[in-house]
Structures are given as C-alpha cells and as structure tokens.
Amino acid sequence: MRSGGERKGTVVAKNPQRGMVALDTPDDGYTIIELLTDWNLEVGDVLTWQNGYGLGAEIYVNVTRGTRAEVYVQNHGVSRNAVRQQLLF
Secondary structure (H helix, E strand, C coil), X not given: CCCCCCEEEEEEEEECCCCEEEEECCCCCEEEEEECCCCCCCCCCXXXXXXXXXXXXXXXXXXXXXXXXXXXXXXXXXXXXHHHHHCCC
C-alpha cells in the first residue's frame, strides 16, 4: 500500500452531525477524515498532511486558516459516487 509523503486536499463536503469531512485530493479521488475535536473546517479550506496514505490518527494542517488538529483518517482513494456513503449521510 502507498504511504509516506506530503499530500493535500480541499474540503468539499461535511457531515457536521458525525464530524466527517471529505477532501478532494488532486492525485487520487477523495480522502475521508473524522474530526476528533471541534476543529472549524469550511468548504474550500486546503489541508495538508505528512503521512500520505496513512490511516488512523494523524495530524492535518489547515493551510487556509493556519490551524492544525489530530483527526482520524477513515479512507483514501474514495470515488465521487461513494463520498455521501463514506460521510455516513
């Protein structure tokens, strides 16, 4: 499985009730993260992370707002058609 290396994605959808966020990545579909804290993310925010395709607890940086937080990475490489299901709508 792929790992390591910085990646980035843009927030494109959120399920605030469940704390789930979808990031559109330029290289491989969508990444789905779960917020572990009350981290303010808005659609259009650009996030980066160091552990490429790592899953589980990771530190993500919101370069748009200059903040960072630990999130739980649920999935990478999600197709557009599967985003709603992955966000648990």
